Amino acid sequence: MNLPAVTNENLFHLNSLVTALQLPRTVLASDDAITYTWNNLPRLLTKIPEQERNELVARMCIAVHSGLFDSAINYIWNAAILALRNKVRSFGLPIIASIKNKDFEEKHLLELQDSELLQLVLELNIIDEQGFFFLSQARATRNNYSAAHPSLQMIDEFELMAFANRCIENALANPINHTGLDIPSFIQTIKNPSFAAIQYNYWLDALKQTYDAQRSLIINMMHGMYCDPNISETIRQNILKLCIDLKQSFSNAIKSKLVNTHTNYLARGEVEKYKASLKFFENLSFLELLSHGELNSLFSRAIERLNQVHNGFDNFYNEPPFAERLNELTKAHAVPLLVQEKFVETVSSCFIGNGYGVSHSALNSYEDMIKNFSPIEISLLLNLVQYETNLLGYRVKNTRNCSERFKKMVQLINPSSVPPSVKHSYDHFIK
Structure with a gap:
């Protein structure tokens, strides 16, 4: 490329111009x-694809020729930003909306600050981490x-040339990088009910190998899809397994973004999405990331529902799913302090049953929870049984079958977890 020479x-x-204005040169x-700069500019310009050689x-070039290096910086930067926006459009705004689980139209693209645009094109793998680093600089x-x-x-001229080269190399002359994860193909595959094992292993490996920014985007996208009430259960299970x-x-x-999305569902009153998000956190054993109030x-x-079913009609038949649900929660997170007493009373009462018997299909769940009673919960249990003012104590005092089953229950407790304050009571029931 030949440019007209800079003449004397x-x-x-x-x-003459700056002298007339009485300003220093x-x-x-x-x-x-x-x-x-002018003599070295053609080498840079040849890197720019013809379709990107616009008015900016x-x-x-004119700013360089005039010695306005600060304006030259602004023009080539704006050209780079326009090129990145066009690459985002080529990627597909509807696809980005699906990934982000929120509206993403032309106006949203234009409203992005430069820093936000750079983050987005990194997440979409339009630029790689090196490109993101140089463009951020x-x-x-x-x-x-x-x-x-x-x-x-x-x-100076050297900084200007380096600046222009970074904009050209990483935005204007940079094609969409497809070496990372192909997000549109991933979305199409995960929405396919027949998610074969060979496909699953391929995408799992690809997600493990991709860089952090893209992995974060995709995981949050999957969380959003999982919480979508219109998504099929098959697709939801595909997402959960991954x-x-x-x-x-x-x-x-990544965890912080998931919590923020979860909290936003609650703040916006999106009840169905919020409930699905709770289930997502529970299945991943991430309940500890949620607030104490939510856990409580x-x-x-879960405790109240089990208690209601246990004391309701046909309880022996209805208890198992509610017992299993509570057991799953206790495996994912320790029982909050404020509900420990009700938890111990409910599980123990269900285990010993009533004068007619117990729910045999739910016993495995009850045994799991009792075996994992914490020292505080063991202490609560052995104190509750002393008083007839609660359901557990009343049944143990007044129903022989319940009394016998309570002794069997105490035998499930790990002796090393028994606090000294209730050791005497523990020994009494063990004998």
Whole structure:
């Protein structure tokens, strides 16, 4: 590419202009800096694909020719931003909306700040991590040394060339990078009910191998899909299986985004999505990430439902699923302090049953929970049984079958977990 030469006459006009304005020559780039940059500019311009050589590139050249390096920076940066936006459009705005689980139209793309746009194109694998690093550095230079904002000093010809090269290499001349995970294909595959084992293993390996930014985007996308009430149960199970197998690679940043999305469902009153999100956290054993209030409410509801079923009609038949549900919760998280007493009373009462017997199909769940009673819960159990004012104590005192079953229950407790304060009571029932 050939550009018209910078002549002494051109430089003379610039010098005459600043002299007429009674300003120092240093308000513009020096003659040597202009000449150096102009002579090396064609090599950079040849890297720019023809379709990207727009009016902004032309203005950048004119700014260089005029010694306006701060304006040149602004023009080539804006050209890079426009190129990245076009690449996002080519990726597909509807696909991005599906990934982010929220509206993403043209207006949303145009409203993105430059830093947000860079983060998005990294997540979509339009640029790689190196490109993100160099463009982030270029953005900082543009914010501090370009005509877009007042600056205290001007960059030299070497910084300008490096800046322009980063914009061209990583935005204008950079095709969409497909070496990472192909997100549109992944979405199409995961929505296919026949998610074969060979496909599952391929995508699981791909998710493990991709970089953190893209993995974070996809995991949050899957969480959003899982919580969508319109998604099929088959697809939901596909997502859950992948997330369970990937959870060891979840960074704190990924977990934080999941919690933020979960909290937003609650704040916006999206009840169905919120309930599905709770189930997602439970299945991944991530309940500890949620607030104490949420955990307390989750356990309280499960305990109360089991208690109601146990004391209701046909309880021996209806108890198993509710017992299993509570058992799953206790495996995922310790029982919150505020509901421990009700938890111990309910599980123990269900285990010893009533005068008519017990729910045999639920016994495995009850035994699991009793074997895992904490020292505090053991202490609560052995204190509750002393008083007839609660259901457990009343049945043990007044029903022989319940009394016998309570002794069997105490034998399930790990002796090393029994606190000294209730050791005497424990020994009494063991004998």
